[in-house]
Every structure is written in C-alpha cells, then in structure tokens.
Amino acid sequence: MKQAYDVVIVGTGVSGLFCALHLPETVNILMITKGQLEESNSFLAQGGICVLKDAGDFESYVEDTLKAGKYENDRTAVETMIRESREIINELIALGVDFDKEKGELVYTKEAAHSTNRILHHKDVTGKEITSKLLAAVKQRANIEILEQCTLVDLIKNNKTAYGVMVYYKGSYHAVYAKDIVLATGGIGGIFKASTNFSHLTGDGVAIALKHQIQVADIHYIQIHPTTLYSQKQGKRFLISEAVRGEGAYLLNPKGERFVDELLPRDIVSARVSEEMLKFQTDHVYLSVKHLDGEYIKKRFPNIYEACKEEGYDLTKEDIPVTPAQHYFMGGIAVDLRGRTSLKHLYAVGETSRTGVHGANRLASNSLLEGLVFAKKVALDIKASDMFLAKGPIGIPIIEESIEEIKANYETLLLEAIKRKDENFYVRWFHKQYKCG
Ligand SMILES: Cc1cc2nc3c(=O)[nH]c(=O)nc-3n(C[C@H](O)[C@H](O)[C@H](O)COP(=O)(O)OP(=O)(O)OC[C@H]3O[C@@H](n4cnc5c(N)ncnc54)[C@H](O)[C@@H]3O)c2cc1C
Known part of the structure; x- marks a missing residue:
C-alpha cells in the first residue's frame, strides 16, 4: 500500500x-x-x-x-x-x-x-x-x-x-x-x-x-424481503428470489391456504407474511412450487434448489418454510x-x-x-x-x-x-x- x-x-x-x-x-x-x-x-x-x-x-x-x-x-x-x-x-x-x-x-x-x-x-x-x-x-x-x-x-x-x-x-x-x-x-x-x-x-x-x-x-x-429460507441457525439468511414467485410459486399459511397476491411489491408481501405469522403464532410460512414443472424449476433455479436441499428440503416435492429478513x-x-x-x-x-x-x-x-x-x-x-x-x-x-x-x-x-x-x-x-x- x-x-x-x-x-x-x-x-x-x-x-x-x-x-x-x-x-x-x-x-x-x-x-x-x-x-x-x-x-x-x-x-x-x-x-x-x-x-x-x-x-x-x-x-x-x-x-x-x-x-x-x-x-x-x-x-x-x-x-x-x-x-x-x-x-x-x-x-x-x-x-x-x-x-x-x-x-x-x-x-x-x-x-x-x-x-x-x-x-x-x-x-x-x-x-x-x-x-x-x-x-x-x-x-x-x-x-x-x-x-x-x-x-x-x-x-x-x-x-x-x-x-x-x-x-x-x-x-x-x-x-x-x-x-x-x-x-x-x-x-x-x-x-x-x-x-x-x-x-x-x-x-x-x-x-x-x-x-x-x-x-x-x-x-x-429498509427493505425486508418476504421470502428467505427459514433457519434456526444464526447468520446470513438464504434468499428465495422473487423470481420464484415470478414463475408462479404460492405463499401458504400453516393451513395450506394462499393469503396474498405473491406478485405485489415486497413491502406489502412482507407485511402480509408477518401478519399471517402473528395470526398463527408461528415464525414462518411456506412457499410452494409443487404445482410447477419440477424439471423446469431445477433448471431455472439450480442454486436455490441446491441450497434448499442442503437444509433438507426438496423444493420440487414439498413446501419450504420461509420468513422475512432484512x-x-x-x-x-x-x-x-x-x-x-x-x-x-x-x-x-x-x-x-x-x-x-x-x-x-x-x-x-x-x-x-x-x-x-x-x-x-x-x-x-x-x-x-x-x-x-x-x-x-x-x-x-x-x-x-x-x-x-x-x-x-x-x-x-x-x-x-x-x-x-x-x-x-x-x-x-x-x-x-x-x-x-
Ligand atoms: C441475497 C441477495 C440477492 C439479491 N438479488 C438481487 C437481484 O437479483 N437483483 C438486484 O438488482 N439486486 C439484488 N440484490 C441487491 C444487490 O445485490 C446489491 O444491492 C448490490 O449488489 C450492491 O452493490 P454494491 O456494489 O453497492 O455493494 P456490495 O456488492 O455489497 O459491496 C460492498 C463492498 O464494500 C465493502 N465494504 C463495506 N464496508 C467496508 C469498509 N468499512 N472497509 C472496506 N470495505 C468495505 C465490502 O467488503 C464489499 O466489497 C440482492 C442482494 C442480496 C443480499
């Protein structure tokens, strides 16, 4: 230097x-x-x-x-x-x-x-x-x-x-x-x-x-992103990109019901997710792409698919827990x-x-x-x-x-x-x- x-x-x-x-x-x-x-x-x-x-x-x-x-x-x-x-x-x-x-x-x-x-x-x-x-x-x-x-x-x-x-x-x-x-x-x-x-x-x-x-x-x-992969571990949260919702993913409450238009702006979706978490006294909701073509999801989101796999979730087969984060x-x-x-x-x-x-x-x-x-x-x-x-x-x-x-x-x-x-x-x-x- x-x-x-x-x-x-x-x-x-x-x-x-x-x-x-x-x-x-x-x-x-x-x-x-x-x-x-x-x-x-x-x-x-x-x-x-x-x-x-x-x-x-x-x-x-x-x-x-x-x-x-x-x-x-x-x-x-x-x-x-x-x-x-x-x-x-x-x-x-x-x-x-x-x-x-x-x-x-x-x-x-x-x-x-x-x-x-x-x-x-x-x-x-x-x-x-x-x-x-x-x-x-x-x-x-x-x-x-x-x-x-x-x-x-x-x-x-x-x-x-x-x-x-x-x-x-x-x-x-x-x-x-x-x-x-x-x-x-x-x-x-x-x-x-x-x-x-x-x-x-x-x-x-x-x-x-x-x-x-x-x-x-x-x-x-400060923007809070509505969908990060829920984890009890401390540190950086893994982001589940908006593009997944762009491709048609649903947000579901613990009863398996959709509760928000997933393509609304981030602040609105984060607020709705937090309200739903309060309502059900839970620390996460679910993101679901099970209804979409699994092979396409793996090809389109290889990094997200692998990160979920590492946490024990198969994105194409099960709903994954998500929570908002800064x-x-x-x-x-x-x-x-x-x-x-x-x-x-x-x-x-x-x-x-x-x-x-x-x-x-x-x-x-x-x-x-x-x-x-x-x-x-x-x-x-x-x-x-x-x-x-x-x-x-x-x-x-x-x-x-x-x-x-x-x-x-x-x-x-x-x-x-x-x-x-x-x-x-x-x-x-x-x-x-x-x-x-
Ligand atoms: C998970 C995630 C996904 C995202 N996805 C998208 C997306 O798809 N599209 C999009 O447009 N945006 C996205 N964003 C936002 C976007 O990535 C960032 O806003 C953008 O990259 C910021 O770029 P930057 O160069 O300003 O800062 P950064 O890329 O964050 O770089 C900051 C740099 O400053 C250095 N630094 C900080 N403090 C100090 C210090 N005191 N001394 C020396 N160095 C310091 C850091 O080490 C780093 O090198 C995403 C963000 C995250 C976290």
Missing part, C-alpha cells in the same frame, strides 16, 4: 468495480474491501438485472419503479437509470457477462411489481456472473491495486473537502491520501440478526457520513446524479448511496442496475474534475479508538439514527421480531 493514490475506492462490489473500470488507465487507483473479494452482496444477487426492453416500455418501467417506491423516488434519477440501462447491459455483455438466451435471443423474466418481463439473468446466480466478470477485468488493469481484509475506519477531511481515508490493515492503522474517494460500501444487513446480506456489511460508509455530518437521506427506509437499504449517503456527496471530493455509489431511484421501497432487480449506471457517472465526473491539480499538505488525524470501539460506535450510531426516524411499520416490526438493541 502506498501513502497516496489518485483515487481510493472503498468496496469491490459491482459499484466499486464498474467505477474503477471507467476511470482512465493512467489513474492510480487503490480498491479496498473489508472481506474477501467474493464477499460482497453483488455476488449474492440471484434474480437478475432490469433493462429497458424497448422504447415502448419506458413509461411503464418508470411507473413500476415509482409505484413500488410509493412515489417518494426522485423521478429524474429513475429516468436517468432507465434510459441508460441498455448501454450498461451492452457493456456487460462486451465484458463477457453471459445472460440466459433462448434460440440466440436474450430471455427476459418478470418479478414482483413489474408490469412486464424486463429482467435479464444468468440462471439464478446473476450477481456472481456479473461481479466475477467485472473483477476479472479489474485484475487485468495495471493501474489498480486491490487489498482484501482492509477496512475503512474513517475519512481524512476538513470541513469542506475529503483528503483521504484511514484504514485498518494487517493489524495497524494507515493514512492513505487521495484526490478523490469513492464509497461503495454496500448495505447495512450486518447490523441485523436476520438478513440476506453478508454480515460484515454494517453500513460503515453511512455511519462515517453520520459521524462527519455528511448529508444522508431516507435512512429509515434485505436492502433504500436510504444512504445523499448524492446528486454524478454521485457527489455534500463533502467535496467524496463520492458515494451503489447501496450505500441514496440517489432517490428507489424511494420508500425498491423495485426488484433495480439495484444492480442503479449501482452500475451511477458508478459510471462517478467515474466520468472524476475524470472531468480538477483531480490532477495538486493539493496542499494536510495533517494526519490521530485515531485513538480501537477497531472494535470504532465498529461498535458506528453500528450504535446508525441504529440510533434509524430509530429516531422510525416511522415505518416494517422497521418497527423488524426491531420487535429480530433486532438487537
């Missing part, structure tokens, strides 16, 4: 990687990740990535996104994302991403709250397919250094400008200076007892922003359409940012796309900025807290902040059911 780079990117999910790939090869970049390279939520994405199928779908795609978001979205951000979606998909294909095809044509599928088929996928491991291809491309770049197990613990900044990051690496703290810093630190699932996210994703970027009064928005908008963070560090935060030279992108695309509730398969579209915009803005101008010397802040104290502090800070803005039924429900603290 050097003491200074042109750009430091924190996070190696799709957002961080795509941003790095759009910066010129003459730019010195450091990418860091708290865990291993494969440990990002981007790797976990199953269902797929949305794209504007044809120009005639523009208005309905915008409307589906706004409706799911309870019209609290930023319409310009939504339109920008949708308008640029095809270009992003073409870039992914050029990088070797293999979306499922039939007779040589891309296959578009549907998920909850989409009025038409507009989701591309690679079996049920779309995130792994996209992220591994981006990672392979990044590894080819001589200008990009990647460090695993390297944790962002703070920013180096003054009132107006970010100058670098403080990281914890191999047992000690290091100050790393950069002309521009990109936070692509992902979601907050790690602070919940039950989440589909990797447990090291604890909202560090947002917590650091809160600590420094960098503007955040909508941090009480899944996605709609709020985050407030950014403009170029990914700029309220602190100069600090950018945020992907799940840690709040562009306004998702409003109060995210439409399925919009998050990979959001991360990719705005990561490219961040890179273009950095390229066009005054990044090559030299900056004056700055002091190195002394961090006196231990890593455990820093981690505990920002988790508490984030939880408190969320609680103070807690007007949302699902958050309240979730706190009651699962939350620590």
Whole structure:
C-alpha cells in the first residue's frame, strides 16, 4: 500500500468495480474491501438485472419503479437509470457477462411489481456472473491495486473537502491520501440478526457520513424481503428470489391456504407474511412450487434448489418454510446524479448511496442496475474534475479508538439514527421480531 493514490475506492462490489473500470488507465487507483473479494452482496444477487426492453416500455418501467417506491423516488434519477440501462447491459455483455438466451435471443423474466418481463439473468446466480466478470477485468488493469481484509475506519477531511481515508490493515492503522474517494460500501444487513446480506456489511460508509455530518437521506427506509429460507441457525439468511414467485410459486399459511397476491411489491408481501405469522403464532410460512414443472424449476433455479436441499428440503416435492429478513437499504449517503456527496471530493455509489431511484421501497432487480449506471457517472465526473491539480499538505488525524470501539460506535450510531426516524411499520416490526438493541 502506498501513502497516496489518485483515487481510493472503498468496496469491490459491482459499484466499486464498474467505477474503477471507467476511470482512465493512467489513474492510480487503490480498491479496498473489508472481506474477501467474493464477499460482497453483488455476488449474492440471484434474480437478475432490469433493462429497458424497448422504447415502448419506458413509461411503464418508470411507473413500476415509482409505484413500488410509493412515489417518494426522485423521478429524474429513475429516468436517468432507465434510459441508460441498455448501454450498461451492452457493456456487460462486451465484458463477457453471459445472460440466459433462448434460440440466440436474450430471455427476459418478470418479478414482483413489474408490469412486464424486463429482467435479464444468468440462471439464478446473476450477481456472481456479473461481479466475477467485472473483477476479472479489474485484475487485468495495471493501474489498480486491490487489498482484501482492509477496512475503512474513517475519512481524512476538513470541513469542506475529503483528503483521504484511514484504514485498518494487517493489524495497524494507515493514512492513505487521495484526490478523490469513492464509497461503495454496500448495505447495512450486518447490523441485523436476520438478513440476506453478508454480515460484515454494517453500513460503515453511512455511519462515517453520520459521524462527519455528511448529508444522508431516507435512512429509515429498509427493505425486508418476504421470502428467505427459514433457519434456526444464526447468520446470513438464504434468499428465495422473487423470481420464484415470478414463475408462479404460492405463499401458504400453516393451513395450506394462499393469503396474498405473491406478485405485489415486497413491502406489502412482507407485511402480509408477518401478519399471517402473528395470526398463527408461528415464525414462518411456506412457499410452494409443487404445482410447477419440477424439471423446469431445477433448471431455472439450480442454486436455490441446491441450497434448499442442503437444509433438507426438496423444493420440487414439498413446501419450504420461509420468513422475512432484512434485505436492502433504500436510504444512504445523499448524492446528486454524478454521485457527489455534500463533502467535496467524496463520492458515494451503489447501496450505500441514496440517489432517490428507489424511494420508500425498491423495485426488484433495480439495484444492480442503479449501482452500475451511477458508478459510471462517478467515474466520468472524476475524470472531468480538477483531480490532477495538486493539493496542499494536510495533517494526519490521530485515531485513538480501537477497531472494535470504532465498529461498535458506528453500528450504535446508525441504529440510533434509524430509530429516531422510525416511522415505518416494517422497521418497527423488524426491531420487535429480530433486532438487537
Ligand atoms: C441475497 C441477495 C440477492 C439479491 N438479488 C438481487 C437481484 O437479483 N437483483 C438486484 O438488482 N439486486 C439484488 N440484490 C441487491 C444487490 O445485490 C446489491 O444491492 C448490490 O449488489 C450492491 O452493490 P454494491 O456494489 O453497492 O455493494 P456490495 O456488492 O455489497 O459491496 C460492498 C463492498 O464494500 C465493502 N465494504 C463495506 N464496508 C467496508 C469498509 N468499512 N472497509 C472496506 N470495505 C468495505 C465490502 O467488503 C464489499 O466489497 C440482492 C442482494 C442480496 C443480499
């Protein structure tokens, strides 16, 4: 690790990687990740990535996104994302991403709250397919250094400008200076007892922003996914993708009765599932695909089929127990359409940012796309900025807290902040059911 780079990117999910790939090869970049390279939520994405199928779908795609978001979205951000979606998909294909095809044509599928088929996928491991291809491309770049197990613990900044990051690496703290810093630190699932996210994703970027009064928005908008595989084990919950309901799966109560339209938006389905659980005093309901073609289900959802098998369930022959869990963070560090935060030279992108695309509730398969579209915009803005101008010397802040104290502090800070803005039924429900603290 050097003491200074042109750009430091924190996070190696799709957002961080795509941003790095759009910066010129003459730019010195450091990418860091708290865990291993494969440990990002981007790797976990199953269902797929949305794209504007044809120009005639523009208005309905915008409307589906706004409706799911309870019209609290930023319409310009939504339109920008949708308008640029095809270009992003073409870039992914050029990088070797293999979306499922039939007779040589891309296959578009549907998920909850989409009025038409507009989701591309690679079996049920779309995130792994996209992220591994981006990672392979990044590894080819001589200008990009990647460090695993390297944790962002703070920013180096003054009132107006970010100058670098403080990281914890191999047992000690290091100050790393950069002309521009990109936070692509992902979601907050790690602070919940039950989440589909990797447990090291604890909202560090947002917590650091809160600590420094960098503007955040909508941090009480937390998405609870209605169908994760029920387990008594602690840790990451396995997601049963919306695409399974898109293919016709039923949700059943303990009496074997359907109780909700399975294709309604996530927040509504989660609420109905939780009500049904309360009614029957149980900690799960059931998902059933027994009425669908078993061979097709195995082919379409090989990863989900195997994960259920490992837990002792044959998805094609029996109903499987499912329960809601924290899944996605709609709020985050407030950014403009170029990914700029309220602190100069600090950018945020992907799940840690709040562009306004998702409003109060995210439409399925919009998050990979959001991360990719705005990561490219961040890179273009950095390229066009005054990044090559030299900056004056700055002091190195002394961090006196231990890593455990820093981690505990920002988790508490984030939880408190969320609680103070807690007007949302699902958050309240979730706190009651699962939350620590
Ligand atoms: C199970 C599951 C299924 C999903 N399915 C879909 C889907 O089908 N379609 C869709 O569009 N979306 C889906 N999503 C959501 C989507 O995957 C994520 O929102 C998206 O990938 C986030 O990308 P990101 O680059 O912002 O963050 P991530 O991919 O989560 O990456 C965050 C990165 O930041 C690093 N990091 C965090 N904190 C620090 C720190 N302090 N220091 C250093 N590094 C740090 C992490 O190590 C990681 O590398 C799914 C999510 C999950 C959990």
